[in-house]
Amino acid sequence: MCAATVCVLFPTIALAATSAQDFVSKAAVSNMFEIESSKLALKNASNADVKAFAQQMIDDHTKAGDELKSTLAAAGNIQMPQALDAAHKTSLDSLAGKSGAAFDDAYVADQKKAHDEAVALFTEYSTRGDNPQLKGFAGKTLPVLKMHQQHAQKLGASADTTSSSRQPTSAEPTLQEGANSFTEGQARDRLSAAGYASIQGLAKDDKGIWRGNATKNGKSVSVGLDYKGNIVAQ
Numbered sequence: 001m002c003a004a005t006v007c008v009l010f011p012t013i014a015l016a017a018t019s020a021q022d023f024v025s026k027a028a029v030s031n032m033f034e035i036e037s038s039k040l041a042l043k044n045a046s047n048a049d050v051k052a053f054a055q056q057m058i059d060d061h062t063k064a065g066d067e068l069k070s071t072l073a074a075a076g077n078i079q080m081p082q083a084l085d086a087a088h089k090t091s092l093d094s095l096a097g098k099s100g101a102a103f104d105d106a107y108v109a110d111q112k113k114a115h116d117e118a119v120a121l122f123t124e125y126s127t128r129g130d131n132p133q134l135k136g137f138a139g140k141t142l143p144v145l146k147m148h149q150q151h152a153q154k155l156g157a158s159a160d161t162t163s164s165s166r167q168p169t170s171a172e173p174t175l176q177e178g179a180n181s182f183t184e185g186q187a188r189d190r191l192s193a194a195g196y197a198s199i200q201g202l203a204k205d206d207k208g209i210w211r212g213n214a215t216k217n218g219k220s221v222s223v224g225l226d227y228k229g230n231i232v233a234q
Helices: 001-016 020-044 048-075 086-097 100-128 131-165 184-193
Strands: 196-203 208-215 219-225 230-231
Touching: 020 048, 020 086, 020 100, 020 131, 048 100, 048 131, 086 100, 100 131, 184 196, 184 208, 184 219
Parallel strands: none
Antiparallel strands: 196 208, 208 219, 219 230
């Protein structure tokens, strides 16, 4: 009988639903991470679509957090965490150290992972939850999380396409020393052809580089021309 009882109990434990406290702890921390990371995105992201997504995350997850608090009032003695756990805090700190395209990529990757985990958590609890009020909250919130999940996946696909289409920029030319056979007239012609105007003080230095002052795009610059024809403005 004992052996038979053990055989019956172990599968039941393995399939048991997440406890109400466990669900609330995970859901609340995930929700806080979504809001705080998205606040960073409004400041550090460079992509307009990423910023728009971040604002939606702040709005929707703030609403979800308020609804969770209201649900807990009727759900019994369940504690709601007030701060991120160590893992989410580490992720947030890492994100805070990035900006521009690097931030966009990291933020979208975090959002994809976070929403994959949230959808799994809310799906599980909405079907196997042990608290009726929280089970209802999970079922009500799940469609919104799935929408976020799909949006994050689309942003990720768009970022991958953009990244793969980026062409490496060639290095800025540097002026090279050497015997320069260009005459002053030829040097002026090359500078003019490159868009420089009002060329003044053009002279060849002891390193074989023609140097002078000019204007381009309405700005005054110092410009140089080496023996290979490279032109560099400073």
